Amino acid sequence: MRLGDRALGVLTLLGALALYFASRQFSPLPGQKYGAETLPMVISGLAAAVGIWLILQGWVSERGKPLAMVTDWASEPAAWGRIAAAILLITGFILAVDWLGFTLSSLVLLTALMLLTGARPLPALALSLVTVLVVQFAFGRLLLVPLPRGEFLSLPW
Amino acid sequence: MDRRTVLPLLAAAMTLAGWASPALAEYPERPIELIVPWGAGGGTDAVGRIFGQILQEELGKPVNVVNRTGGSGVVGHTAIARAKPDGYTIGVMTIEIDMMHWQGLTDLTYQDFDILALVNADPGGIMVAEDAPWKTAAELRDAIKSSPPGTVKASGTGQGGIWHLNMLGWIMSEGIPIDAVPFVPSQGAAAGLTDMVAGGVGMVPSSLAEGRSLIEAGRVRALASMSDERQALFPDVPTLKEATGSDWKLSVWRAIAAPKDMPAEARDKLIAAIEKAYNSDTYQNFMKERGFGLRWAGPEDATAAVAADDASLGEVMKKAGLAK
Amino acid sequence: MSVLAQSFAMVFDPQVLMVMVLSGAFGLFVGAIPGLTATMATALLVPITFFMEPIAAIAAIVTASAMAIFSGDIPGALLRIPGTPASAAYVEDAYRMTRDGRGQEGLGALLVFSVIGGVFGTIILILASPLLAEVALKFSSFEYFWLVLLGLSAAIFVSPGSVPRGLVALLIGLVAASVGMDNPTAEPRFTFGNVDLLGGISFIPAMIGLFALAEVLRYLVRGHKLGAPLRPSTKGLLRSQIPVIRRYPKQMLRGNITGTLIGALPGAGADIAAWISYAMSKRFSREPEKFGTGHVEGLVEAGASNNAAVSGAWIPALVFGIPGDSITAIVIGVLYIKGMNPGPTIFINQAELINALFIVFLLANLLMIPLGWLAIRASTTILAVPQKLLMPIITLFCLVGAFAITNSVFGIILMLGFGILGFLMEENDIPIAPAILGLVLGPLLEQHFITSMIKSDGHLLAFFERPIAAGLGIFTILVWCAPLVRRILFRRKEALT
Structure with a gap:
C-alpha cells in the first residue's frame, strides 16, 4: 500500500492537530516564555505546513488518480501472513523472555523464523541451536550483557 | 515405565535441581548484577565499575555492571527496587532517590530499598569563571543581593537537578529570594562549566571535583565548599561557613543498595564484602586520584543519612515550587 | 635520551604493542555488533586498564575506540544495520553498493577513509590542540543551537526524492525525540505513566528497528524476488581506493577538516560530523542525484569525517579535561587515575607521556589497515549464508543489540515498534535517514534553544549577538535561502535571454 500525496498530507495534518492538543497540557518554565511545550508546538506547526504542502502537491499532480496505490505484494495473502507471523513471534519473545529465559525463547524464535522463511526443519533447528549458544556466549559471557536467565533452564554461564 | 526406574530418575532430577537451586548452595553461586542508574562514562558509573571489580575479588564470582539509564535515574532505581531480592541484584543508589518522589515522577523512596552502605560523598561548591568580578563567596552573595534578579545565572544540572537545589538551598539560607538567580539547565556539570567559561552563565554550584581540571588550568575559581571541613584536594577553598557564615551543607553521595527482604546470609556476606572493598587500597587510591570524596556509613547510619537528605531536599523543593 | 626517543621507547614496548593488537581486535568485534557501541567497548576495558601501565592503558582505549567506530560501518554495508549513529548517515549508499556487487569498493572506501580521517585528526591534535581548545571553549548554547540547526537542515539534502516526504520523516524523528523527561x-512528555518511557526513546534500538528489522520484514514480503547481495571479495580492497582518492581529493580534505573541527567541540561529536559532511558532500557534488543509490562520494567525505571527529574529541579532553564525547568522558577518568591530569600544562610537564600518546594514536590508526582488512574478510563470510537462514539470524542480533542498550526488554519493544514503522515508511517512499537525524538532533536543538532563551531572558536577537553565533546563524540562513536565491537568479537570467 503506497499512500498518495493527498492521503499522506491529510494524515500529517491530523498528526499535527493531535500533537497540538497533546502539548497544550505542558507549561512553560516558571518566569519564562518557553518550556516543555515549545518543541512539540514547533513540530506541530511544521507538520501542519508539510501536510498542507503535500495536499496541494497531490491536488496538482495526482488529479484523477486513487488516494492510495496497492503495491504488488499486498495482493498476496501469504506475504501478509508471513509479516504478521514474524511480528507475533517477536511479540511472543518479548512477553516470554523474562520467564522462559533467553536461551529457550530465542531458540524457539529462531527456529520458527527459519521455518517461516522456508528452511527445512532439521537444519533450521541445528543452526538455531548453534547460533543461540554462540550469541549467548558472546553477549552474555564475554560482553556481560545481562540476558534474562529465566525460571528453569539456565546455562552455567 | 515402572516404579523402579522412575524413582531413581526422580531422585537424580531432584539432586540436580537441588544442586542448581540457590537456596541450598552457598551464596554467591552465580554472577551478581550491579545496576548503575546512570550512563557509562559518568562519575557514578566509574564508582560502580571499580566497586564491582573489587567486590568480584571479594566474593569470588563475577560482578557485572549494568547501566539502566534515563528519566533522571528513575528507570535504574526502579529496576533495583523491583529486582528479585535474592542477593544477585544490587545497585548504586544516588541522591536523586531523595528528589524524584517529591517531583511526582515515581512513588519510589529510599524506604523501598535495603541500603547496605554509603561509599562516597562529594560536597557541593560554588565556582565562577576566572575573569568574573567576584573574588569570594561573600562578594558573590552581595552582588546577587544588590543587583536586579537575573543578573547572575547558574547552571550545572538539569532543571530541578541536584546542583539546582544546592544553589537554591544556599541562596535561601542567605535570605535571598529564589527568583534572584535563574537556573539554566545543562547536561551535567561539565557542560555547565564549559558554558560558564564561554560566558553563558555566572556560577556553577556543582562539586569542586567536577571542575578540577578547569580550576587547575586557571579558568575557573572555586569560592566555597558546602562541607564541614575543607577538602583535601582543594585546601585553599574555604567552607561555605567560613566564606559567608551560611549553615547550608549538601553532599551528593553514592550508596550500595539492594531490593528489600534479601536472605540474611546473602545480606551479611554482601555487607562484609562491601566494607572490605571500601577499605581496600585499590578503592581508596582510585577515589583519591579521581578527586572523589570518601565517606563510609554502614546500613543504619547510611539509611539515617539518606533520610535526613530526603527531608531537607523535600523542604527546599517545596519552597521552590519544584515539588508536586 | 631526548624526550621523543623516550616516548618511542614507551610505545614500542612489546607489552604495549600486544595490548594494542588485542584491544584493537576487541574494538572491531564490539563495534561490528549492532547495539554495542564504541562507548560500551571503552567502558568494558576500563576495569582491565586499572592493572596496566599508563601508556598501555591509554593505548588500549585509543585503539579499541578507533576500531569500534570504523567497524560500525561493516554491518551497515553488509546487512544495512548501522553499528553506530555516525555510520547511519551513509548506510544507504554503502548497502546499495554491496547489493550491486560493488561491496569491495564500498568497504575499501570505508576502511581507507576512516584511516585517513583518523590520521588527519591526530595530526591536528598534535599541532593545534591548545589553539583549537580555546576556540571550542568559546562555544555556548547560542553557537550550538545554530550548529544543530545546520545539522537538521542536512535532512533536506540527504533525503532522496520528494522533499515533503523527507520532512515527514524528520518530523517523525522529532516527535519520537520529545518523548520522556530528559528534556x-x-x-515528562508523552510517557503515559510508563517508567521506561520516562527515559525517552533511545536512538540505537530505534535505529536498529528502522533499518535492520524493516529490511527483514521487507524480505519476508518480497525477498525472494530481490535476490541476495553478492559476497564482496577482499582482493585488491586497498588498491581499489587509489583511483577514489585521486577522484575525490577535495571531498576527502573537507571531510577531514569538518570532522576534526566538529569533534573538537565538546557539545558535538562523530554523529553530527558524519551527517553534516554527508550533506555537504551531496550539496557540492557534481552528481547529487547519485547519492543514496550506491555512490562512493558520500562515503569518502562522511567516512573520513567521523573518524577525524574521534581524534578531534581528544582536543578539549586533553587541554581542559572537558569530554568531547562519551568515550573521552571515560578516558578523562582513566587519565586522572594514571596520574596524567589533563590541563594546558600536560603538554609541558608530561611531554614524554603526551608524545607517547600521540604515537599511540598514529599507530592505532595505521593498525586499522591490517586489522580492518581481516575484519572485513571475516565478516563478509556472513553473506555466504543463504538469505532464508541469514534473515532470522539478523533478527536475533537485532533483538540482542536492542536489549544490550537498555539492558531490558524495553529496548526490544522499541526496536519492534520502530521496525514496523520503518517498514511502513519505506513502503510509502518516506526516507529513513531524516528520521534518525531528527531523533539524534531533536533533543540537542531543544536543549540549546531553551537554555539560550533562559540566558537571554527571552530575547531572540541574542542568537546573533555573539560573533561566532552570528556567523553560524547567517551561514545557516544562507544555506536555507540558497536554493530560493538560485531559482530567482535563474528566472531572471531566463527572462533576460
Missing part, C-alpha cells in the same frame, strides 16, 4: 524542563 531541559524535566517535565
Whole structure:
C-alpha cells in the first residue's frame, strides 16, 4: 500500500492537530516564555505546513488518480501472513523472555523464523541451536550483557 | 515405565535441581548484577565499575555492571527496587532517590530499598569563571543581593537537578529570594562549566571535583565548599561557613543498595564484602586520584543519612515550587 | 635520551604493542555488533586498564575506540544495520553498493577513509590542540543551537526524492525525540505513566528497528524476488581506493577538516560530523542525484569525517579535561587515575607521556589497515549464508543489540515498534535517514534553544549577538535561502535571454 500525496498530507495534518492538543497540557518554565511545550508546538506547526504542502502537491499532480496505490505484494495473502507471523513471534519473545529465559525463547524464535522463511526443519533447528549458544556466549559471557536467565533452564554461564 | 526406574530418575532430577537451586548452595553461586542508574562514562558509573571489580575479588564470582539509564535515574532505581531480592541484584543508589518522589515522577523512596552502605560523598561548591568580578563567596552573595534578579545565572544540572537545589538551598539560607538567580539547565556539570567559561552563565554550584581540571588550568575559581571541613584536594577553598557564615551543607553521595527482604546470609556476606572493598587500597587510591570524596556509613547510619537528605531536599523543593 | 626517543621507547614496548593488537581486535568485534557501541567497548576495558601501565592503558582505549567506530560501518554495508549513529548517515549508499556487487569498493572506501580521517585528526591534535581548545571553549548554547540547526537542515539534502516526504520523516524523528523527561524542563512528555518511557526513546534500538528489522520484514514480503547481495571479495580492497582518492581529493580534505573541527567541540561529536559532511558532500557534488543509490562520494567525505571527529574529541579532553564525547568522558577518568591530569600544562610537564600518546594514536590508526582488512574478510563470510537462514539470524542480533542498550526488554519493544514503522515508511517512499537525524538532533536543538532563551531572558536577537553565533546563524540562513536565491537568479537570467 503506497499512500498518495493527498492521503499522506491529510494524515500529517491530523498528526499535527493531535500533537497540538497533546502539548497544550505542558507549561512553560516558571518566569519564562518557553518550556516543555515549545518543541512539540514547533513540530506541530511544521507538520501542519508539510501536510498542507503535500495536499496541494497531490491536488496538482495526482488529479484523477486513487488516494492510495496497492503495491504488488499486498495482493498476496501469504506475504501478509508471513509479516504478521514474524511480528507475533517477536511479540511472543518479548512477553516470554523474562520467564522462559533467553536461551529457550530465542531458540524457539529462531527456529520458527527459519521455518517461516522456508528452511527445512532439521537444519533450521541445528543452526538455531548453534547460533543461540554462540550469541549467548558472546553477549552474555564475554560482553556481560545481562540476558534474562529465566525460571528453569539456565546455562552455567 | 515402572516404579523402579522412575524413582531413581526422580531422585537424580531432584539432586540436580537441588544442586542448581540457590537456596541450598552457598551464596554467591552465580554472577551478581550491579545496576548503575546512570550512563557509562559518568562519575557514578566509574564508582560502580571499580566497586564491582573489587567486590568480584571479594566474593569470588563475577560482578557485572549494568547501566539502566534515563528519566533522571528513575528507570535504574526502579529496576533495583523491583529486582528479585535474592542477593544477585544490587545497585548504586544516588541522591536523586531523595528528589524524584517529591517531583511526582515515581512513588519510589529510599524506604523501598535495603541500603547496605554509603561509599562516597562529594560536597557541593560554588565556582565562577576566572575573569568574573567576584573574588569570594561573600562578594558573590552581595552582588546577587544588590543587583536586579537575573543578573547572575547558574547552571550545572538539569532543571530541578541536584546542583539546582544546592544553589537554591544556599541562596535561601542567605535570605535571598529564589527568583534572584535563574537556573539554566545543562547536561551535567561539565557542560555547565564549559558554558560558564564561554560566558553563558555566572556560577556553577556543582562539586569542586567536577571542575578540577578547569580550576587547575586557571579558568575557573572555586569560592566555597558546602562541607564541614575543607577538602583535601582543594585546601585553599574555604567552607561555605567560613566564606559567608551560611549553615547550608549538601553532599551528593553514592550508596550500595539492594531490593528489600534479601536472605540474611546473602545480606551479611554482601555487607562484609562491601566494607572490605571500601577499605581496600585499590578503592581508596582510585577515589583519591579521581578527586572523589570518601565517606563510609554502614546500613543504619547510611539509611539515617539518606533520610535526613530526603527531608531537607523535600523542604527546599517545596519552597521552590519544584515539588508536586 | 631526548624526550621523543623516550616516548618511542614507551610505545614500542612489546607489552604495549600486544595490548594494542588485542584491544584493537576487541574494538572491531564490539563495534561490528549492532547495539554495542564504541562507548560500551571503552567502558568494558576500563576495569582491565586499572592493572596496566599508563601508556598501555591509554593505548588500549585509543585503539579499541578507533576500531569500534570504523567497524560500525561493516554491518551497515553488509546487512544495512548501522553499528553506530555516525555510520547511519551513509548506510544507504554503502548497502546499495554491496547489493550491486560493488561491496569491495564500498568497504575499501570505508576502511581507507576512516584511516585517513583518523590520521588527519591526530595530526591536528598534535599541532593545534591548545589553539583549537580555546576556540571550542568559546562555544555556548547560542553557537550550538545554530550548529544543530545546520545539522537538521542536512535532512533536506540527504533525503532522496520528494522533499515533503523527507520532512515527514524528520518530523517523525522529532516527535519520537520529545518523548520522556530528559528534556531541559524535566517535565515528562508523552510517557503515559510508563517508567521506561520516562527515559525517552533511545536512538540505537530505534535505529536498529528502522533499518535492520524493516529490511527483514521487507524480505519476508518480497525477498525472494530481490535476490541476495553478492559476497564482496577482499582482493585488491586497498588498491581499489587509489583511483577514489585521486577522484575525490577535495571531498576527502573537507571531510577531514569538518570532522576534526566538529569533534573538537565538546557539545558535538562523530554523529553530527558524519551527517553534516554527508550533506555537504551531496550539496557540492557534481552528481547529487547519485547519492543514496550506491555512490562512493558520500562515503569518502562522511567516512573520513567521523573518524577525524574521534581524534578531534581528544582536543578539549586533553587541554581542559572537558569530554568531547562519551568515550573521552571515560578516558578523562582513566587519565586522572594514571596520574596524567589533563590541563594546558600536560603538554609541558608530561611531554614524554603526551608524545607517547600521540604515537599511540598514529599507530592505532595505521593498525586499522591490517586489522580492518581481516575484519572485513571475516565478516563478509556472513553473506555466504543463504538469505532464508541469514534473515532470522539478523533478527536475533537485532533483538540482542536492542536489549544490550537498555539492558531490558524495553529496548526490544522499541526496536519492534520502530521496525514496523520503518517498514511502513519505506513502503510509502518516506526516507529513513531524516528520521534518525531528527531523533539524534531533536533533543540537542531543544536543549540549546531553551537554555539560550533562559540566558537571554527571552530575547531572540541574542542568537546573533555573539560573533561566532552570528556567523553560524547567517551561514545557516544562507544555506536555507540558497536554493530560493538560485531559482530567482535563474528566472531572471531566463527572462533576460
